[in-house]
Amino acid sequence: MLDRISVLLFSPAGGTRRAAMELAQALAYDTEIVDLCQPGLEGRTWQPEEAVLVAGPVYGGRLPSLMVERLAPFCGKDTLAVTAVVYGNRAFEDALLELNDCVKAQGFRVAASAALVAEHSMVPSVAHGRPDGQDLEQLHQFAGRILRKLEGEWAEPSVPGQRPYKEWSPMEAVPQVSRDCNRCGLCARQCPNQAISAQDPGKTDASRCFLCMRCVHLCSQNARSLPQPVQAALQQKLGPLEQVRQGNQLFLGE
Numbered sequence: 001m002l003d004r005i006s007v008l009l010f011s012p013a014g015g016t017r018r019a020a021m022e023l024a025q026a027l028a029y030d031t032e033i034v035d036l037c038q039p040g041l042e043g044r045t046w047q048p049e050e051a052v053l054v055a056g057p058v059y060g061g062r063l064p065s066l067m068v069e070r071l072a073p074f075c076g077k078d079t080l081a082v083t084a085v086v087y088g089n090r091a092f093e094d095a096l097l098e099l100n101d102c103v104k105a106q107g108f109r110v111a112a113s114a115a116l117v118a119e120h121s122m123v124p125s126v127a128h129g130r131p132d133g134q135d136l137e138q139l140h141q142f143a144g145r146i147l148r149k150l151e152g153e154w155a156e157p158s159v160p161g162q163r164p165y166k167e168w169s170p171m172e173a174v175p176q177v178s179r180d181c182n183r184c185g186l187c188a189r190q191c192p193n194q195a196i197s198a199q200d201p202g203k204t205d206a207s208r209c210f211l212c213m214r215c216v217h218l219c220s221q222n223a224r225s226l227p228q229p230v231q232a233a234l235q236q237k238l239g240p241l242e243q244v245r246q247g248n249q250l251f252l253g254e
Contacts, residue, residue: 001147002028002051005082008074010036010056010067012192012212015118016086019131019139020055023084023114026143027053036070037192037214043073045107052076054103055084057121057212060168061093063102064210066193071102081108082146088120089127089246090238096251097161110156112146114139115249121213122226123238127246135248142250149252157253170211173230174204181223187215 005028011017024031028051034041036056046052056067063085081103085095092115100110117135120126131139174195181202188196195208196215216224225231 004028004030004032004051006032006034006046006050006052008034008036008052008054008071010064010070010192011086012037012057012214013121013217015088015121016055016057016084019086019116019118019135020053020084022131022136023055023082023116023139023143024053026140027051027082027146034074036067037190039192039194041070041073043075045075045077046079048078050076051080051082052108053082053084054099054108055086056095056099058085058087058092058095058115059170059210061091061095061166062168063095063098064212066210068098068102071106075106076103076108079108080150081110082112082114083110084114084116086116086118087246088123088238089117089130089241089244090120092160092249094161094163094165096159097163098165100156100159101163104156111150111154112142112253113157113159113251114142117246117248120238120241121217122211123234126238126241128242138248138250142252145250145252155253157251159251160249170209171230172206173211173227174206174209175211175213175216175224176227177202178223178225180221181219182221184220186218186220187224190214190218
């Protein structure tokens, strides 16, 4: 086991956090979370003897652009890195390659990578309940393989993906607000891109919202949801995946 690992985490809806923390806690006795969903974080540099786990969700086969922006102030000095992207049972396409390119450009050395499945943030019936017990057992086994690899000389793993990365942009929609909203303001305070008005939580800036679904998952009143036509279109597109179990893909380069 490593003594300590820092987890650079971008997890608006929570699925990425659960998968990443299971892996981190299987790798090290002590973990530290750097929450990239929080604006205004100060930069930091990790030393060669330290280790980080960098994890984020897959949006349309890419990393969220806000995550890439928030990663920029964090650097390594040939620091060990484990990378993970978390996807909702469809595909991760160029996201893991993009993440590895980002962390290497900032001075980290990638020892292992993973594409992990979690419940889909927009259509929760897809990959419902994942990561489940089978996934978690696989993550713990993968952590053991990573630790054994680090005992000797090691090389960076090769991961799927293409450059230039695929084009992607979020749907032109924002979560709608029902009469059940009690204006508590939690959604505004927790929005990663400050897209929700603090004075009027019923208003969402479409130019800043990237449909991360954090506000929907956080709302204790269930007052926020995707517009019904968007829900219907997503269900039609992704519904067939309810019967499919995509596997976690693990890359060690042994």
